Amino acid sequence: MSHSWTLSLAGLPAFLTYFGVAIVLLLIFASIYTQLTSHNEFALIRQGNSAAAVALGGSLIAFVLPLSSAIIHSVSLLDFVIWAAIALVIQLATFFVVRIFVPKLSQRIADNEMASGLFVALASLAVGTINAACMTP
Numbered sequence: 560m561s562h563s564w565t566l567s568l569a570g571l572p573a574f575l576t577y578f579g580v581a582i583v584l585l586l587i588f589a590s591i592y593t594q595l596t597s598h599n600e601f602a603l604i605r606q607g608n609s610a611a612a613v614a615l616g617g618s619l620i621a622f623v624l625p626l627s628s629a630i631i632h633s634v635s636l637l638d639f640v641i642w643a644a645i646a647l648v649i650q651l652a653t654f655f656v657v658r659i660f661v662p663k664l665s666q667r668i669a670d671n672e673m674a675s676g677l678f679v680a681l682a683s684l685a686v687g688t689i690n691a692a693c694m695t696p
Contacts (some may be wrong), residue, residue: 577630577639582663584643588622588645589615592651597665610668610676617680621687628691646690653686 593600593615603611625646633639657679658664666677 575589576636578639579624580636581630581643584626584640584647585623587620588647588650589619591647592618592654595651596654596668598669599643603669603671608666608669608671610673611672614668614676614679617656617673617677618650618683618689621653621680621683621690623686624684625649625690625694632694646687646694647663649681649690653683657682 562577562661598611600611600615604615617637626643629639629642629646659668664675664679668679
């Protein structure tokens with residue numbers, strides 16, 4: 560019995576390493592994303608702004624999709640970090656492309672226009688899904 564327990568924990572160091580790096584990368588993405596937008600997501604969310612919560616939440620999930628794919632398909636920690644950086648750039652670019660189609664996007668989100676928040680979230684998720692799918696060998 561103890562032998563199978565030992566084997567089940569054999570991957571724990573790798574798990575903790577990848578999990579820790581992934582959380583740090585998610586925090587980096589969130590920090591960069593919230594600094595690049597013209598509105599203060601966390602202040603708006605604290606005020607009950609649903610559009611900001613949906614937009615930010617969707618963007619975070621959209622980044623995590625390719626991040627997860629990079630973990631699954633990477634051959635090393637460095638490989639994972641490189642693909643995560645690519646995902647980060649693509650997901651940040653998505654926000655700027657969405658701004659082309661939705662004028663005054665940050666103001667609309669600050670004004671709690673749910674349609675704008677949803678569009679950012681769903682466009683980000685669409686790109687994030689494609690991004691994740693492209694990260695296969």
